[in-house]
Amino acid sequence: MALITVPPDITFIVLAAVAIIGSIMALQAKELIYGAISLAISFIGIAGFYVFLDAPYLAMLQIAIYVGAVVVLILFTIMLVRREETDEMVDRPEGGEGAIGLWLAGLLSVGIAGVAALAGPNLPNAPPPGNLPVSELGPVLAVEYPIPLIILALLLSAALLGALVLAKVEK
Amino acid sequence: MVALTSYLIVSAALLGIGVYGLSVKKNAMRILFAVEIIVNAANLNFAAFTRYMNPPSVSGQVIVFYSIAAAAMEACVGLALILVAFRLNSTIDVRKLNKLKG
Numbered sequence: 001m002a003l004i005t006v007p008p009d010i011t012f013i014v015l016a017a018v019a020i021i022g023s024i025m026a027l028q029a030k031e032l033i034y035g036a037i038s039l040a041i042s043f044i045g046i047a048g049f050y051v052f053l054d055a056p057y058l059a060m061l062q063i064a065i066y067v068g069a070v071v072v073l074i075l076f077t078i079m080l081v082r083r084e085e086t087d088e089m090v091d092r093p094e095g096g097e098g099a100i101g102l103w104l105a106g107l108l109s110v111g112i113a114g115v116a117a118l119a120g121p122n123l124p125n126a127p128p129p130g131n132l133p134v135s136e137l138g139p140v141l142a143v144e145y146p147i148p149l150i151i152l153a154l155l156l157s158a159a160l161l162g163a164l165v166l167a168k169v170e171k
Numbered sequence: 172m173v174a175l176t177s178y179l180i181v182s183a184a185l186l187g188i189g190v191y192g193l194s195v196k197k198n199a200m201r202i203l204f205a206v207e208i209i210v211n212a213a214n215l216n217f218a219a220f221t222r223y224m225n226p227p228s229v230s231g232q233v234i235v236f237y238s239i240a241a242a243a244m245e246a247c248v249g250l251a252l253i254l255v256a257f258r259l260n261s262t263i264d265v266r267k268l269n270k271l272k273g
Contacts, residue, residue, distance in 0.1 A: 109187025116179035126172035
């Protein structure tokens with residue numbers, strides 16, 4: 001029973017446009033606040049990709065952590081560090097910097113995309129039927145990767161304490 | 172249906188955008204944006220590859236789970252660093268934060 005009858009190709013193109021234009025706007029928007037909001041829109045596009053890839057748990061995590069926590073944290077920090085000069089700092093590259101950056105980024109992404117396109121005939125054209133349900137994720141997380149989970153917990157508390165110590169105002 | 176190559180190309184485009192931002196931008200916040208975009212490109216690749224695996228597997232989803240948690244930590248510490256840099260120097264322009272330069 002398909003609730004959405006849009007062809008998958010069109011869904012994919014729309015999601016790709018949202019993700020890519022959102023991230024370009026995040027870097028090029030004049031106001032930093034608009035950039036942060038564009039970043040949130042780009043993250044929502046990636047969450048759409050996760051839904052499209054039958055990973056609803058990842059889509060939920062993406063929206064809860066990235067859009068819900070990281071972008072809101074970024075917005076608060078922007079409001080704290082706002083000054084007239086940072087506001088007017090349009091951040092356009094000077095001289096040859098922009099061209100060098102464009103060449104670097106273009107070569108890297110065209111190279112990787114070219115390798116992907118060359119390998120295209122050997123890669124699957126459609127996802128195999130019969131995707132695993134979300135409930136498969138728990139056993140894999142707890143049985144196959146228990147040590148990384150514990151390390152992650154330690155790392156999370158260390159990062160939290162570190163951020164607190166860094167941002168503390170010393171009297 | 173959508174081929175695996177399409178996801179790889181979208182991911183490569185996001186990586187290129189992120190690398191451009193990392194190499195050109197002067198505002199520390201924008202550099203943080205660029206890092207987040209690169210991390211998302213990598214996560215998208217993991218999710219795509221694990222969906223196209225035969226027999227089906229969710230290992231890639233677990234890796235993305237860890238990656239999202241690590242990226243949230245990175246954003247948290249990075250924002251704290253930006254706050255400290257702003258408090259000490261009254262600017263977050265990375266070209267002016269060069270006190271460590273000999």
